[in-house]
Amino acid sequence: MAASFIANARMYAVAPEAEAAWQALIAQVAAEAGVALDYLPHPAPRPLEELWRRPDLGCVQMCGYPIALGIADVVPIAAPIPALPWAGGRAAYRTDLIVRADSPFRRLEDSFGHRLGWTVAHSQSGFNALRHHLLPHWRARGGPLYAEVRGDLVTARKVLDSVLDGSIDIGPLDAYWHALIARHRPELTAGIRVLDSTALAPMPPFVAAPGLPAADLARLRAAFAAAASRPWFARHAGPLLIEGFAPVAPDAFAPTLAWHRDALAAGYPVPA
Template sequence: MSRPGDIPLVANARMYAVNPAVRTAWAALFGGVARRSGVTLTVIDHAAPAPLEELWSRPDLGLAFICGYPFAGGSFPVRPVAAPIPASPLAAGQPFYASHLMVHAESRIATLAESFGGRLGWTVAHSQSGFNALRSHLLPHWQGKPLYAQSVGPLVTPRRVIDALLAGEIDIGPLDSYVHDLLRAHEPETAARLRIVETTAPRPMPLLVASDTVDAATITRLREALLAAGAEAAMLLAGLRLSGFAAVERQDYDALLTDAHKADEAGYKAPE
């Protein structure tokens, strides 16, 4: 099924709208994409605790972030548009990110091993950064018995992981490295209260997708507008700590499924 390109579509950046200022920047970026592409996009709110699964299932979805892990699994009726390229050394000019294993800045934990026996936080089972990358990173240390006295989750969002760390509810938890980039830029006081203990292996970034009811020509227009965003949207991209966008395909995310399969085969079903 396809839909004409002039039918209004919705856009949402909830996964990376870390605070009101960043949410506004994403809305402005989407507005520019709409102008360049000629595709009508209406930015909508879909704040937590509204399930992301509902957003990813909308037939009028024009642009929204989806985590690479559920995208790779093909569980949602979406097509890739483009993925952001973080302006960070970790990304190395590619649409890649990782998970930082974070503690409170004043924590006595200096190494990952020193966190074992404490309280581990995680977000939600369909998350790459908050679940799959975490258990893949912990798998070499796991010997069939829990590494932590308590596994706290689902905390659902990166913000909730941050809040739990700062409130002393957990001792260590995963944080999307791009979320951390945005925090350092827009909430330096929050970022200063956190400390990185270790970082997982880089993996493909969450990507912007459209519903599979959107016709191919419209998706191409949206993709081209994102890929060409550099010159016109330079200040917005700088504020969002991005160097641009890249075209991606579903197979680019196969490594995430391989990671998950290894953990599942070992019997390590959830971070613990």
Template sequence: MAGMTLVANARMYAATPAAAAAWKLFFRWLADKSGVDLAVIDYAFPAPLAALWSRPDLGAAFMCGFPFVRSQYRPKPLAAPIPAGARYAGRPVYMTDLVVRADAPYRTLEDTFGGRLGYTVEDSHSGYNALRHHLLPYRSSLRPALYGKRIGPLYTPRRVLEAIIDGTIDLGPLDGYALDLTKRHEPAVAQRVRTLATTDPAPIPFLIASADCPDEIVHRLRSALLSFGDDPRCAELRDALCLAGFAPVVEADYALIAAWDQEAQAAGYSCPA
């Protein structure tokens, strides 16, 4: 891999065009700070994320913890984002906001039962696993299914947001950090939905490099990322990305995500419904 240009992409958190542009600036800063040659590539839906995560020339891209803990050939973790905002308490965590249209009549989560539930994709934590974990206590032998119809896969938080706004679904799961970015850059869009409930926090998706990426390059990228929160040159970029900084990835923390999956499977609740 010596002399090779590595690729970088923020597909998971390119929540709006302005956020995507800010991530491109971020990766340029990362390349400059680390001395690693990074080429920022476009990789929009419907291109499969699994193909991005398995690229041998991957230098930096976000990966969800759910597919990471289920992977047999894991990429190398770089660092985990620390979203700005009081609810994150300075930790590399996130939540799923369960949202409805702003003008919908629902006042509680239970009010949506019997309606149409959306989800992103089965290997998503925020759009599937966390949603299922939050709904699990509401189920019973008399009510094994909470919703009349399950609609998906919708694949991305943006498509969930659009499905809520256009009335295709009644309730949908939105990655809380992706929703933060939408509120920051497209407040008029974000104001068209309303949060009814929020899941428990879980370890957030983190930046990875290829499993074949040399350790020396991984170290340089990781060191640069961990300095992002304190770099005075990055104040405007942190604001644009709704970030406080980055933290080391503690792989053991992501066992929580696997535990939530196992709990739902054991209860016979393989699909949120």
């Protein structure tokens, strides 16, 4: 009996409508590739690393930083290209540093001495990008930038909620996730604004476990590459704010590891 493989889009399933669009898009890609995939929900707050370490991954979104760190043995398939001006037509994303809309802060430096939050230590958008962005300021100051730091908030939604309820003053929000939640739940983002944004990093890709047959992997890559030209693409891509998919090289996420090493070499392991 052939092995069964799963699909999942938890990282950017910001609302039921978004997850439904991802599920439908993956189903179309898989059908064109002739690869059978079972969509398996993995709702928050279940740890994403539990999902990523499964041996039956067939097409699952995964952050690039943990790929670079090697926390799970996976094979990249393709990465979405956000249909957003700052992405510039590339499979790239960044982190928005958000504050309440009524915050007195006008520059990042205004937030120093207040309360910072971050998600989880293996997150690019919620930890590594934030730490990299703060590193020059930490070096200049020669010590902590914030009076209080609340880590392990785990999800982007928890960062958003924590800024809104005032339990933190500033926090990192995946800018693509931010755009999606603003589209599907605009009432949640009406009370925040972006104080600053980080440099771009490679977009989280869809990945498979090494056990996915090589022929299936090749057909999925080809189907993702052709997706934007298909008549069904627009109705799924619109709700997901994407314009296509890009191939992913094995070393695509090396820049995130370089950011990690720079911070550790400077003695700055955690945003503070």
